[in-house]
Amino acid sequence: MQMDSILSGIVSKKHFFSVPLNYQQPEGEKITVFAREIVSTENQQKDLPFLVYFQGGPGFGAVRPIESSGWIKRALQEYRVILLDQRGTGLSSLINHATLEHLSVDEQVDYVSQFRADNIIRDAEFIRLKLTNNTQWSILGQSFGGFCVLHYLSAAPDSIKEAFITGGIPSLTRRADDVYKATYQRVIKKNNDFYHRFKDAEQLTAELAEFIDNNQVTLATGEQLTVEMLQLLGVNIGMEQGPEAVYYLLEQALIETGSGKQINPLFLHQFSQFLDYNTNPIFALMHESIYCQQFHQQGANWSAHRVREQFQQFNYQRGQRLLFTGEMIYPWMFEQFNQLKPLKALANAIAEKADWSNLYDVDVLMQNTVPVSAAIYSEDMYVDMNYSLETVQLVDNLKYWLTSEYEHNGIRIDGERVLDKLISLNRQKSLR
Structure with a gap:
């Protein structure tokens, strides 16, 4: 692995990808999506599977690692981690008033509408094919990142080996x-x-x-x-x-x-x-x-x-x-x-704007075969526990951990334990 940075217990490599703004027009305008690949220093020569992390938001770049601690420490025990700057954030092509000012309002709407979870997942698929030999990878979503995970499970489940969600199980149907x-x-x-x-x-x-x-x-x-x-x-x-x-x-x-x-x-x-x-x-x-x-x-x-x-x-x-x-x-x-x-x-x-695309395919999720584990925080101010539990009943092969121990950002506070719990849940034999 060619190293771009050496951190405490981590080596990292930067990846920049030129992807279609609109995947329905693959030969049209391109934007840049950035991903940081990290691996522990002791594992850098090993051929480890990938875990891609979907940040909360929308509109926030991925976490910038400082050291091998928290959920990253647990993940690096067995994965190479991809920290994805979702389109429009971080080192990916940014959205702000300066980058949009050359467009009319109608053009701005068309442009910004391409920055939802569906295209974030298309970007992830583009990157997966570039970084792997078309092999499955694992995915982890925090908050809005969990919304992205459920779209991924709807749109491209065959690409996913296992999925983890923390504080981010959305309603599939509610307005x-x-x-x-x-x-x-x-x-x-x-x-x-x-x-x-x-x-x-x-x-x-x-x-x-x-x-x-x-x-x-x-x-x-x-x-x-x-x-x-x-x-x-x-x-x-x-x-x-x-x-x-x-x-x-x-x-x-x-x-x-x-x-x-x-x-x-x-x-x-x-x-x-x-x-x-x-x-x-x-x-x-x-x-x-x-x-x-x-x-x-x-x-x-x-x-x-x-x-x-x-x-x-x-x-x-x-x-x-x-x-x-x-x-x-x-x-x-x-x-x-x-x-x-x-x-x-x-x-x-x-x-x-009323003509948004659908983000979830309930029929696909009801027949999901990808192992999914989720942390649901009963005291979560941002994601309603009851709506999350409604969704749990619609997604097959999903195990959840309902806890009052943490607030919405539990993975930031006690990430090593939270991710370890989710990994263990996914690898237990199903009782169904």
Whole structure:
């Protein structure tokens, strides 16, 4: 193996692939997809099978390894790992306002529509054929990566030896509105847990929200901070160690000065690091589309924004507890975040788009023969446990581990144990 980098216990090699933007037009425009191949130093000369990792998102590049630890440590015991930068992210051809500005809005919609799970899996198949002698490989998906895994099992099951899913079993049939109705209820529970754990958090958020309401507060990234933006911090409270991080940020938001209360410059600098909307625009543009399928015959149409009207407690009012929101995208974000503003027309067009392709073939999944194991987190704020269990009943040969030990990002916190558990589950003899 030709080494590009030597890390602690790992050697890595970079791969760049030129793939069709639209696989229905294979001779048309090409984009670049990047994948990092890693192997343990002691195994670098061995002919090991591949495990490809599908990152959560959509719209985030794959993890950048630092050392052999966590789930990577467990995986490298028996695999060469492929860390795939899904199209539009990382070192793959990026999507942002600068790379799209030469296109009309209609052209932008056509372009960005090619960046869903179906083409991510087509990219994976392209790479598999390039890196292997058309042999099967194993796949691992976290969060949205689990959505990709289920599409892979629908579209090309013969390419897969075994599959692992953590925190990412989607509903195969439900609409975006169903998903967000359930999500808002879980987010309310996470808010209650947050305020129960941190006794002065309610006062801290009330004082901060009132200050933001009465003053023009400019973030280090140049945006004016609004109460709605402040509520977006809730995307972190469903993660392991996320509530603590949010609390400690709020704790030092306001400082006393000779001229009265002011915003702490440290808060202004750190706040934007808690949110990814400026740096990862695919997430804001495409998140609701991951719940859209052809048979729905409708677009998401700003589902989270519309469903929020059924949960008025999220609408901030002075004197009432401020509720943080979660993994929801709102149209006003494209008016407030600097890197999203140029994408406002595109975002509205994507929200209205109704002709999405189907992502899952239920008939194929009901006859699945690929060993699949999944970690389902009962307290997951982002993926509804009940909808996941509905899907489990539709996918044959799937074993699951239902646990309350971890939040959504359990594989990041205790990845070695989580992946080891899933590998063991897959290799047990089926009782069916």
